[in-house]
Amino acid sequence: MHIPDGYLSPSTCAVLYGAAMPFWYAASARLKRVLTTRLVPLLALSSAFCFVVMMFNIPLPGGTTGHAVGVGAATVVLGPWASMLALSIALLIQAVFFGDGGITTLGANCFNMAIAGSLVAHGVYRIVSGKTAVISSRRVVAAALAGYAAINVSALLTACELGIQPLFFRDATGTPLYAPYPLHVAIPAMMIGHLTFAGLAELFVSAGVVAYLQRANPLLLAGSSAGVENLQPKSSVSRSAWNLTRRLWIRLALILLLTPLGILAAGTAWGEWSAADFSHAETRQKIAAASGNVAPPAELPQGVGRLSSIWNAPFPQYAPRFVRRPAFGYVLSAMFGSGLVIMFAAMVGWLAGRRAVPNSGSGEGGTGQHDE
Amino acid sequence: MTNESPSAAPVRFRGGQSRGMIERSLSSFVSGLEHALFAEEVAKKNGLLQRLDPRIKILAGLPLIVASALSRKLWVIAALLALAIVMAFLSRVPLRMLAKRVWLGVLGFTGLISIPALFLTPGQELYRLPVPGWAITWQGLSAAAYLIMRAETAATLSILLVLCTPWNSVLKALRVLRLPIVMVVVLGMTYRYIFLLLRTAHDMLAARKSRMVGPLPGPEFRRMATASAGVLMSKSLQLSGDVYLAMRSRGFRGEVYVLDEFQTRWFDWVALAFFSCVTALAVWFGR
Numbered sequence: 137m138h139i140p141d142g143y144l145s146p147s148t149c150a151v152l153y154g155a156a157m158p159f160w161y162a163a164s165a166r167l168k169r170v171l172t173t174r175l176v177p178l179l180a181l182s183s184a185f186c187f188v189v190m191m192f193n194i195p196l197p198g199g200t201t202g203h204a205v206g207v208g209a210a211t212v213v214l215g216p217w218a219s220m221l222a223l224s225i226a227l228l229i230q231a232v233f234f235g236d237g238g239i240t241t242l243g244a245n246c247f248n249m250a251i252a253g254s255l256v257a258h259g260v261y262r263i264v265s266g267k268t269a270v271i272s273s274r275r276v277v278a279a280a281l282a283g284y285a286a287i288n289v290s291a292l293l294t295a296c297e298l299g300i301q302p303l304f305f306r307d308a309t310g311t312p313l314y315a316p317y318p319l320h321v322a323i324p325a326m327m328i329g330h331l332t333f334a335g336l337a338e339l340f341v342s343a344g345v346v347a348y349l350q351r352a353n354p355l356l357l358a359g360s361s362a363g364v365e366n367l368q369p370k371s372s373v374s375r376s377a378w379n380l381t382r383r384l385w386i387r388l389a390l391i392l393l394l395t396p397l398g399i400l401a402a403g404t405a406w407g408e409w410s411a412a413d414f415s416h417a418e419t420r421q422k423i424a425a426a427s428g429n430v431a432p433p434a435e436l437p438q439g440v441g442r443l444s445s446i447w448n449a450p451f452p453q454y455a456p457r458f459v460r461r462p463a464f465g466y467v468l469s470a471m472f473g474s475g476l477v478i479m480f481a482a483m484v485g486w487l488a489g490r491r492a493v494p495n496s497g498s499g500e501g502g503t504g505q506h507d508e
Numbered sequence: 509m510t511n512e513s514p515s516a517a518p519v520r521f522r523g524g525q526s527r528g529m530i531e532r533s534l535s536s537f538v539s540g541l542e543h544a545l546f547a548e549e550v551a552k553k554n555g556l557l558q559r560l561d562p563r564i565k566i567l568a569g570l571p572l573i574v575a576s577a578l579s580r581k582l583w584v585i586a587a588l589l590a591l592a593i594v595m596a597f598l599s600r601v602p603l604r605m606l607a608k609r610v611w612l613g614v615l616g617f618t619g620l621i622s623i624p625a626l627f628l629t630p631g632q633e634l635y636r637l638p639v640p641g642w643a644i645t646w647q648g649l650s651a652a653a654y655l656i657m658r659a660e661t662a663a664t665l666s667i668l669l670v671l672c673t674p675w676n677s678v679l680k681a682l683r684v685l686r687l688p689i690v691m692v693v694v695l696g697m698t699y700r701y702i703f704l705l706l707r708t709a710h711d712m713l714a715a716r717k718s719r720m721v722g723p724l725p726g727p728e729f730r731r732m733a734t735a736s737a738g739v740l741m742s743k744s745l746q747l748s749g750d751v752y753l754a755m756r757s758r759g760f761r762g763e764v765y766v767l768d769e770f771q772t773r774w775f776d777w778v779a780l781a782f783f784s785c786v787t788a789l790a791v792w793f794g795r
Contacts, residue, residue, distance in 0.1 A: 142658025344734020
């Protein structure tokens with residue numbers, strides 16, 4: 137799962153560093169606000185724990201052993217923000233000092249395992265555990281599923297990043313310059329191992345840690361010890377936000393799945409012609425038929441020719457170049473487009489919220505001064 | 509992430525294998541400690557890279573790693589690897605250790621991963637294996653060579669960067685990359701407490717192993733291993749509270765200061781100019 141240097145192109149690495157940056161920034165800002173002076177020791181010890189837990193050999197059914205990342209256990213106890221930072225620091229030390237994972241690919245590794253893993257683990261744990269008591273056995277199941285889901289989502293992301301390399305980065309002879317396996321090889325190769333053995337290691341560690349803490353130190357799971365009380369998002373707020381928007385999310389998912397219906401529509405949308413359509417005899421006939429039998433201009437209008445070369449869409453005709461099935465391309469484009477809109481809206485919301493509450497950490501700081 | 513046990517038969521799982529698994533975990537912890545001790549020893553030697561300002565090493569080393577990733581020519585990547593080997597030699601890094609820990613390790617992992625690429629990458633056929641009838645293609649061979657060479661070069665450059673610099677200096681030098689000072693302190697503390705927790709984990713498993721007189725069934729051993737992880741987490745958070753109180757009692761109010769004892773001499777600037785030229789040439793010829 138730790139992608140070494142040389143497997144991803146520098147541009148992919150840059151994109152993933154860019155994708156990880158906002159999460160690192162948001163997580164450190166949030167933790168700094170909540171923990172103030174406790175940030176340094178808590179983060180250091182949590183990162184050291186994440187590093188060491190990755191070295192544990194976990195026996196798996198069938199006589200094999202596996203290593204867990206510890207993302208499930210870290211997220212359940214520390215919350216997603218501290219978990220993503222602690223795991224990122226552990227991954228940085230692993231990459232720089234122990235050579236496990238690359239330096240150029242550190243952004244990708246952190247994005248896959250620390251960030252996406254923590255968010256997925258948090259989501260699954262909250263949904264499955266619900267309102268149950270801290271010592272409920274349902275929480276053990278929730279932690280197990282959270283770890284299992286997180287590691288598999290991380291593996292899927294890793295496989296996708298590796299799988300797109302030969303599609304975009306080849307030399308003149310067609311030789312893949314980085315990871316050589318396309319998506320249809322990379323995804324099964326990664327997922328079979330993770331859905332079976334590696335996923336089980338994470339499942340056992342998450343469940344085992346939570347089961348142990350339920351017996352030995354349930355306060356840690358209630359998030360009321362060692363300064364971690366505020367690391368967990370306020371459940372009532374997140375739950376009410378989820379309740380409010382749940383229907384909208386379900387509808388959005390349905391609409392995304394229905395986007396391939398666009399393929400069934402015959403002809404082209406009037407006025408949405410591309411520059412190439414004017415030189416295509418068949419398309420010219422269609423344009424004429426749709427325009428009351430008025431033939432389009434014989435030459436490509438100069439303005440259209442000039443302006444159409446300014447920007448080339450990354451997903452022309454709603455299908456990225458590496459996707460062969462148009463239906464899959466439609467769904468992928470719809471997911472990408474809605475994802476961008478949601479990210480933009482979330483960013484605007486975050487900025488607006490930040491401006492509205494400029495100094496929400498003053499309470500904690502006040503307590504700190506009182507302690508002195 | 510998963511490694512097959514040499515004796516994978518389920519029948520034997522109840523027997524000696526549980527002890528083997530404890531030993532495997534113990535050996536991971538010990539090898540982590542060994543690696544750190546070895547790095548400290550190499551960093552103390554009086555070699556070429558050890559004499560350079562750590563900030564210059566980072567400013568020179570990272571672009572070289574990026575240049576090896578950018579290059580579209582195998583000979584450019586090979587030249588960078590050759591440069592790394594010369595630097596290792598001049599810095600008194602034992603080449604035998606480099607071969608054993610880095611080159612063979614990378615070859616074992618990346619080499620294994622790239623074998624199917626020889627057959628799966630479509631292209632001009634070079635040789636057809638007589639028995640299964642699979643064809644090795646020129647493109648597959650080149651793809652495997654790119655992957656292995658890039659991974660070897662980047663791994664050698666990055667290990668040199670770390671082996672020839674004390675870890676605390678590496679961290680302080682990271683500030684030239686605009687890493688926030690709080691993160692530098694967190695990384696320093698993390699590194700220090702990793703060894704404490706490694707020692708704790710080692711002691712826990714060693715204590716358990718010393719009390720085991722018979723075989724431990726698989727599920728029970730799994731429960732013991734995951735509970736040990738739980739103990740470790742509990743101890744880590746408890747310790748973070750203790751460390752926090754100790755810091756507060758010594759006057760820590762959240763401000764962090766790092767002593768900047770680095771000095772850049774003419775030798776460092778010459779080295780930076782040299783490595784920058786090499787990087788520029790590698791990027792130019794590797795286009």
